[in-house]
Amino acid sequence: MDSSLILQNLLSPPVLFFFLGVIAVLVGSDLEIPSPLPKLFSLYLLLAIGFKGGLELQHSGLGGQVLPTIAAAVGMSLLVPVYSFLLLKLRFDGFNAAAIAATYGSISAVTFITAEGFLETQKLPFDGFMVAALALMESPAIIVGLLLVKLASPQRRPDAKEMRWQELLREAFLNSSVLLLVGSLVIGLLVAAYSPASVAKMLPFSEQLFYGALSFFLLDMGIVAAQRIRDLREAGAFLVGFSILMPLFNSLVGVLISRGLGLEPGNALLFVVLCASASYIAVPAAMRMTVPEANPSLYISMALGVTFPFNIIVGIPLYMTLVNTFLPSPG
Amino acid sequence: MDSSLILQNLLSPPVLFFFLGVIAVLVGSDLEIPSPLPKLFSLYLLLAIGFKGGLELQHSGLGGQVLPTIAAAVGMSLLVPVYSFLLLKLRFDGFNAAAIAATYGSISAVTFITAEGFLETQKLPFDGFMVAALALMESPAIIVGLLLVKLASPQRRPDAKEMRWQELLREAFLNSSVLLLVGSLVIGLLVAAYSPASVAKMLPFSEQLFYGALSFFLLDMGIVAAQRIRDLREAGAFLVGFSILMPLFNSLVGVLISRGLGLEPGNALLFVVLCASASYIAVPAAMRMTVPEANPSLYISMALGVTFPFNIIVGIPLYMTLVNTFLPSPG
Amino acid sequence: MDSSLILQNLLSPPVLFFFLGVIAVLVGSDLEIPSPLPKLFSLYLLLAIGFKGGLELQHSGLGGQVLPTIAAAVGMSLLVPVYSFLLLKLRFDGFNAAAIAATYGSISAVTFITAEGFLETQKLPFDGFMVAALALMESPAIIVGLLLVKLASPQRRPDAKEMRWQELLREAFLNSSVLLLVGSLVIGLLVAAYSPASVAKMLPFSEQLFYGALSFFLLDMGIVAAQRIRDLREAGAFLVGFSILMPLFNSLVGVLISRGLGLEPGNALLFVVLCASASYIAVPAAMRMTVPEANPSLYISMALGVTFPFNIIVGIPLYMTLVNTFLPSPG
Amino acid sequence: MKRVDLILSERELDAVIKAIDAAGAPGYSVLKHVTGKGPHGLVSDSMDFSGLGANAHVIVFCPEEVLPKLRQGIQPLLDYYGGVAFVAEAEAL
Amino acid sequence: MKRVDLILSERELDAVIKAIDAAGAPGYSVLKHVTGKGPHGLVSDSMDFSGLGANAHVIVFCPEEVLPKLRQGIQPLLDYYGGVAFVAEAEAL
Amino acid sequence: MKRVDLILSERELDAVIKAIDAAGAPGYSVLKHVTGKGPHGLVSDSMDFSGLGANAHVIVFCPEEVLPKLRQGIQPLLDYYGGVAFVAEAEAL
Numbered sequence A, B, C: 001m002d003s004s005l006i007l008q009n010l011l012s013p014p015v016l017f018f019f020l021g022v023i024a025v026l027v028g029s030d031l032e033i034p035s036p037l038p039k040l041f042s043l044y045l046l047l048a049i050g051f052k053g054g055l056e057l058q059h060s061g062l063g064g065q066v067l068p069t070i071a072a073a074v075g076m077s078l079l080v081p082v083y084s085f086l087l088l089k090l091r092f093d094g095f096n097a098a099a100i101a102a103t104y105g106s107i108s109a110v111t112f113i114t115a116e117g118f119l120e121t122q123k124l125p126f127d128g129f130m131v132a133a134l135a136l137m138e139s140p141a142i143i144v145g146l147l148l149v150k151l152a153s154p155q156r157r158p159d160a161k162e163m164r165w166q167e168l169l170r171e172a173f174l175n176s177s178v179l180l181l182v183g184s185l186v187i188g189l190l191v192a193a194y195s196p197a198s199v200a201k202m203l204p205f206s207e208q209l210f211y212g213a214l215s216f217f218l219l220d221m222g223i224v225a226a227q228r229i230r231d232l233r234e235a236g237a238f239l240v241g242f243s244i245l246m247p248l249f250n251s252l253v254g255v256l257i258s259r260g261l262g263l264e265p266g267n268a269l270l271f272v273v274l275c276a277s278a279s280y281i282a283v284p285a286a287m288r289m290t291v292p293e294a295n296p297s298l299y300i301s302m303a304l305g306v307t308f309p310f311n312i313i314v315g316i317p318l319y320m321t322l323v324n325t326f327l328p329s330p331g
Numbered sequence D, E, F: 001m002k003r004v005d006l007i008l009s010e011r012e013l014d015a016v017i018k019a020i021d022a023a024g025a026p027g028y029s030v031l032k033h034v035t036g037k038g039p040h041g042l043v044s045d046s047m048d049f050s051g052l053g054a055n056a057h058v059i060v061f062c063p064e065e066v067l068p069k070l071r072q073g074i075q076p077l078l079d080y081y082g083g084v085a086f087v088a089e090a091e092a093l
């Protein structure tokens, strides 16, 4: 694998600020970014990435690879939880297995955003429709996870109130990150089409600040991830292994699908990152509410304490190498 | 009326993000911008608009239309509460009538700022002294409102401690939004005059971020306004009608005054917007303190749940049409 | 002294917004920047100044004046507390004398940042290694302060648990502001060396916003400093005098050292500002924890209510005049 | 009068408030951003940005009659999701 | 010792603190950003940006003698602006 | 059951929590950003940006047996750094 890619990724500001956050926790510093400041950055990043995706989608349209790619992305978010569940069921009860499985079927927007930053420094283009894929992969895994709970553990839930499906669907499809992402994408689309003069006025906010805001946010993510690492003793070797090997496996599947779809390298990397990343936002929030029997410190710590850092630090350049190796060279 | 203006306004990022906030509430999403983040944006917008107004005021000076326009603006902020009060007194007690009347005499800085954004996308110029008018229209209505309370309902306030005039004047003239707006205006003036080198260093913060920050803030305003709509059942049809018809009436008065003052179309639109907008910041805060007998959910819901969205969505382009119709064409 | 320098400094946006904050408190306005928004700006400023210093340090390298200057800076942060202590001991017990002494040995990053802004409007260059000096001057004074406590007042601390040196060293060298400053400096260095493409992507965040964010933050500092002024009655004339005369004395020492080191005027001003400024962040936090016998309202009010405004308003241009007078003219 | 203190995850707040209203309490007060520890482990606010949130502290001053209905509405939530509820005496100032 | 809990609008906080000081209480603690519901309706913090603010929760531990004077200073504020005040027993740990 | 209320500087929070854990309490809840006044003067949150912080309010519901050990761990902190601690009765809802 291309070690210069790893190095370039390691030495980019977002990853370095992530390390700084990790170091702060490890050395016992009192560095913290108090609530709700991280929320400001996370709202901003979703708004900006959605808006940008919308602008680009308006230019590229819905033809060509767009719909097949989105369909494949949604398909993966349905499939990954199923095989993850079967594997996890070997060691865990249905509640925990389903919650962890759903986590890995969904995606991490920040990993996606970091991958976009990586592509930009590599001067590799990518398309706006990948943001639509990102948005549409958040929710299905939540539904699959809950179906799995229902199928696998009905007998253990005698007293549980019947599932409140309406509330659940709202949580899956209208939670704040999905709504902000999709809303900003649609706004970007509309503005690019009907109010091009105002696009230029948005860019200093939505584009130019983006990379710095990402770096600042990753400083916080480093702090939070490092705090989570402590919980891993509880998780044990099986789950730590799962948190690295499952993304790797999913990335291989993702590369093969990208090849099948004929994606350009930039889009292929983003597709692979979507397959390989795990949700620590929408899914844990939904699982906490609908499957309280599962232990949140397991699935959050795995997604945030292992898979996220792995993807940010070695995953992205590694997946780039996979893409470069398995995709037909454009020459 | 010019329907393309409405469409252009509807499809601008600030208005679209406002809609996104409204939609989030209507579909029951958990999207929220937690306190004190909205305060950050509201402080920023006041600082930036004041600073910008100061820079422009330094260039234009205080001659020509400046003083007459400001005098007319202050006059409107004294007059509107009086005739609003007489109308409201038909249905309400003196406390509520006075509080609502004061609300409509004062202004909404965010409506003003959105109108500036609208003018910029229309490539219509406007002048810095309009920000001075904005700043000076906030306070007088508060005083008028309290005089109306004193005149209309003394007999019903036997036990009320004598009004604390000092506290009240401070609340009217030194509340945080007036102080920040006026302070930033004066700073803009001084810096433009004596430290031009530092103007350029401020602009990335005060100018370039402005439109994006406005859009982000309007996302929150959409959420808050939609939450307020629920309170309108309590308000009833009379008040909902008042919340739309009074701004329309005030806008007509404003257009005629603009014509009399010989304002350019850009300044005329801003003048009309000042007349037609209602305060949901300074005035409610002051009324809550000094007329606790009035029901805050009435005047806040009217200003924020009806008049503000009306102005943002249809008011601004409608007033632009009025301006284009009633003002002598510049050709 | 050059009164035009004072005027230029007084009329720069950061200083004017500082005044606006002071005025808000004096007139009794409710203007406030609610917590944790000031923390956002203070984190941002440390990150941005560190990153910028790192970029510049990478270009200049560690040769020439770099190491001698840093050594001299650290020397001053060890020396100032010692002679401050001897003076303060004339009037105060060992606890308070040591805590105040440590405060004046350390530095104020915001004063340093404001001085950088001043130099930029004067078009005087300065070097990145001065940020390293800034970072390295924060901690030593904390250690000296605690040694002084230990030496001067052992008999008065019979029950105090033995000092927790590990915790103390962590507080001194790994507190959040030191860590963020040093971390961002190292990141800036690494990025400038190995990932130059991403430097340009950081600049809109780390450079262009800087001056505006500083102005906004100084608005809050004005509010906080003015609130502190009230505590000064308690402090008394001796301490108020100390808060102005000690910085002046330290600035003279700083100018002579700058001359000895052969620093350029820009770097010399920053060196003097480091000597003359007092900490109201890292040191008070450490002293509050390790010397609770000392009265925090004394040392915080002196550093924040007197020395900081003095430096921001008259100190910086005055020190510039000293530098211009005592340093050999570059012609 | 009685004073009821409820501490539980912010995510269950809506359901708890519904139960308080249904029990006929004359009012309630809510503090968010409460961190803590209980049988289900540590709760911090470092995941706040993710929508997971921390705990909320709900205070209800109510007449003794309200307690049984309150208990009935709240207890299932505490049993299923965790959290604590305590009662004490309180009299109007 | 007694424990007094006051919950009222943040905007009246200055007046309340003045009354507590005047009553001779040895100290007090204040929590802002309290939301809630009472006879005057719902209070949220969504209008925070406007300066309207939410409620504050004030806790005062004080000897019983302080109560009458405290009541005298606070009650008019509660009557005019709304809010609640309750007293309970408390002893030093 | 007993209810313990501790109010002290945020900077001593870690030590206090260690003492609570050591005393064997079944749980605790923490609210930060508490301002107030006590024998050591006013505490505001305006210096928050500096890391000095404001006060924290810690609530512990625990069986009476825990109190002696809790007192033993907490009292030295209160004596050295300031802050207050009070106990009251509480029963499970």
Ligand SMILES: Nc1ncnc2c1ncn2[C@@H]1O[C@H](COP(=O)(O)O)[C@@H](O)[C@H]1O
Residues within 6 Å of the ligand: D007, D008, D009, D034, D035, D036, D037, D038, D039, D040, D041, D042, D043, D055, D081, D082, D083, D084, F025, F026, F027, F028, F029, F030, F059, F060, F061, F062
């Ligand atoms: N004994 C206790 N005293 C005070 N707060 C508690 C106690 N037990 C639990 N809590 C609070 O209730 C929250 C939820 O508890 P649980 O989910 O039961 O672990 C905890 O995070 C604490 O904030």
Ligand SMILES: Nc1ncnc2c1ncn2[C@@H]1O[C@H](COP(=O)(O)O)[C@@H](O)[C@H]1O
Residues within 6 Å of the ligand: D025, D026, D027, D028, D029, D030, D059, D060, D061, D062, E007, E008, E009, E034, E035, E036, E037, E038, E039, E040, E041, E042, E043, E055, E081, E082, E083, E084
């Ligand atoms: N019974 C109650 N229990 C707890 N808090 C209350 C109660 N009644 C009122 N409050 C609080 O006091 C605030 C002001 O009450 P009011 O203005 O009287 O409606 C409410 O918003 C609540 O936060």
Ligand SMILES: Nc1ncnc2c1ncn2[C@@H]1O[C@H](COP(=O)(O)O)[C@@H](O)[C@H]1O
Residues within 6 Å of the ligand: E025, E026, E027, E028, E029, E030, E059, E060, E061, E062, F007, F008, F009, F034, F035, F036, F037, F038, F039, F040, F041, F042, F043, F055, F081, F082, F083, F084
């Ligand atoms: N009598 C009291 N009632 C309520 N809170 C108090 C009281 N005394 C002190 N406090 C709180 O405890 C903090 C620390 O107190 P101290 O350091 O002893 O002045 C104060 O800032 C208050 O928040």
Ligand code: NA
Residues within 6 Å of the ligand: A080, A104, A105, A106, A107, A274, A275, A276, A277, A278
């Ligand atoms: Na995935």
Ligand code: NA
Residues within 6 Å of the ligand: B080, B104, B105, B106, B107, B274, B275, B276, B277, B278
């Ligand atoms: Na108006």
Ligand code: NA
Residues within 6 Å of the ligand: C080, C104, C105, C106, C107, C274, C275, C276, C277, C278
């Ligand atoms: Na110094």
